[in-house]
Every structure is written in structure tokens, then in C-alpha cells.
Amino acid sequence: MKIKEILSILEEMAPLAYAEDFDNVGLLVGDNEAKATGVLVCHDALEAVIDEAINKEYNLVVCFHPILFSGIKKITGKNYVERAILKAIKNDIAIYAVHTALDNHQHGVNKIFCDALDLVNTKVLIPKQNFIQKLVTYTIPENVEKLRNALFDAGAGQIGNYEDCSFNSKGIGTYMGNENSNPEIGERFEFVEAEEIKIEVTFEKHLQSKILKALFKNHVYEEAAYEIYNVENVHQNIGLGMTGELKTEMSEIDFLKMVKEKMLCGGIRHTEFLNKPIKKVAVLGGSGAFAIKNAIQAEADIYLTADLKYHNFYEAESKIVLADIGHFESERFTKNYIVDYLTKKIANFADSLSLDKIILSEINTNPVKYL
Incomplete structure (x- = not known):
């Protein structure tokens, strides 16, 4: 190779x-x-x-x-x-x-971290923003299935745990071609009213060129009408950090002893225990001080990460246990x-x-x- x-x-x-x-x-x-x-x-x-x-x-x-x-x-x-x-x-x-x-991938660094601790019900802690776009296009009913499937094959229509997602609505499209046109329906200089289907699909923005290639290759019109929008929705399956749950809750000390053993830690620095059982865990491999507030908002009982400075530990505000298990260890x-x-x-x-x-x-x- x-x-x-x-x-x-x-x-x-x-x-x-x-x-x-x-x-x-x-x-x-x-x-x-x-x-x-x-x-x-x-x-x-x-x-x-x-x-x-x-x-x-x-x-x-x-x-x-x-x-x-x-x-x-x-x-x-x-x-x-x-x-x-x-x-x-x-x-x-x-x-x-x-x-x-790989940090941002749903099966990447933080899923590996969660799996090492046998956590279940995992979710991305900080979903990625400004990463989703939406394509809107219009075609005749006879072309809908072929075009839509081509867009799906190119990576469009993925929403969370679902694929091949789209919205389709009927309407009337109008156009009139000039002397250089070659219309699929009607003739040059003829005002055409045609029944069309509006197709709407979302996609990850880095796939835009691939999506457009599929659109142009599979659309029957000489000129494919389309729009692309930036969508403010977060991408729930891509992002930094992750939360998960223990199958059975543990005491704070027993949980950290388990983490030390499974992640082969040389030592763990942590905030004062809150004398509450550990059930929901937030993790972020590598330097994760920036996500302390996110872990608190996610209502995690403990946040495992690395490279916490002295004053970062104060940010726990007695709402969460913070534990620095080591940078290498958290990604090992x-x-x-x-x-x-x-x-x-x-x-x-x-x-x-x-x-x-x-x-x-x-x-x-x-x-x-x-x-």
C-alpha cells in the first residue's frame, strides 16, 4: 500500500x-x-x-x-x-x-476514555457548533428518488442516530429559458409552470463539495436551483468531552481508586469530596479546565480531565468533584x-x-x- x-x-x-x-x-x-x-x-x-x-x-x-x-x-x-x-x-x-x-469524534478519545471506565449512556459534553449546513433544492417528481438517494450516499441526511433524513414538499416552479438554454421541460423562450418537489437535507459542512457534485450529477435540469444555509444547531455527535453513567453508583473514594487502577495513573489530584455517590461522570481527555462549567451544567457528579491549575480547583464551587488524572493517562x-x-x-x-x-x-x- x-x-x-x-x-x-x-x-x-x-x-x-x-x-x-x-x-x-x-x-x-x-x-x-x-x-x-x-x-x-x-x-x-x-x-x-x-x-x-x-x-x-x-x-x-x-x-x-x-x-x-x-x-x-x-x-x-x-x-x-x-x-x-x-x-x-x-x-x-x-x-x-x-x-x-479524534478528540471530537463520537467514537474517539473520550468514548475510549468512557469505555475504559465501563460507562454507559454516553453523550458528547460540548457539541460542535457551526458545523451543519442545509441544502434546499427543487426537482420534478420523476427525479426525486434518484436525486435524494444520491445526496444521502454523499453524506447528507444524517441526524443523530438517524440517516436518510429529508423533508419534501410539493409546489409549482416557474422558469423561462433564453437562446442558450436547453430546458428539460418546455422550449426556449417559453414560460413554464411545472410541478416540483422541494428537497431539504442537512449535512456536515466539510461535505459541501461532495454534496454539490452529487446534486449536479443527478439533477435532470440543465441548471439546478439550490440554496445552502449555515445552520445554528449544534452537532450532537461531534464535540469535545463526554458524559456517561456508572452501571452501579460508587462512593467517591472507591470510584477514584477504580479510575487510578484502570487508567494506570501515577496519582490523582482532586477537590474535596462532597460525600455524595458517583453516578454520572464527565470526562475530557487532555487539558480540560475550559470545560469545568460544562461538566457542572451537565449535572455530572465528577469531572475527570488533566492539566488543572491551582485556581481551577476552586471552580468546582462545591457542585462537582474535579479530578486531574494526568494528561497522558487520560489519553493513554x-x-x-x-x-x-x-x-x-x-x-x-x-x-x-x-x-x-x-x-x-x-x-x-x-x-x-x-x-
């Missing part, structure tokens, strides 16, 4: 359009036309991981955190970022990062998910990469150590 074929699978797993605007995801270094010799999956693409890829003769490193995050003007090897990039370039190793593209099983996903998908390719060439890095890239 070429590297670009593997990247297309990764983009199915975590569409780059799902990433936050501040992020730097996708192919960071390398030639996507090169033949893949192996995939090494890691949390952070540090120099030691690049060395591991070199030793194993793997030329694609898939990392969770982007090693190139903010602007960089020189690559001279003066710091850990530049050394990793230089070594990757010198050895023809591609680096691909998923980060918030993400790389396992990536390996499993790639292995299952690539197994379907007849001429594919050997499945034993998709592996987890042996390097522990967690920079935080505990006594």
Missing part, C-alpha cells in the same frame, strides 16, 4: 474537518506517494520514536499529539521538536497526527484504538500491508514521572 491509502483510512477514522481551528493535524512530514513499509503508532512522535521506526524500517509514524504544533521558522535541531523532524526527513519517514480530529488508550482500527480496515485490502507491520511504539513518551 502507498502511504496515502493508509492516510485515507485514518481520515475515515478521524476526519480532519473535525479538528479544532487551533490544531495542526494530518500529514506533517513526508511523501504520501511512498510505499508504506510499516506503521508505528505512538502518543508523541519524539526522536526516540523516530529512532524506533528507523530500526524497524517503518516509514510511517502515526501520532496522537502533533509534533509540529505552532509556527516554526527554522529547523536546526536545537530542540526536541526540530530533532525529531530533522531525523524523520533524513530517513524518509512520514509523520501523521490525529489529535482533536487512544493509540491502541488507532492500531486496532487500522488493522481491521487494512485487512480488507487484497494487496495490503502485512498486518504485523502495524504496531504500537515501545517508547513511553509520557514526560511526567511519579515517586
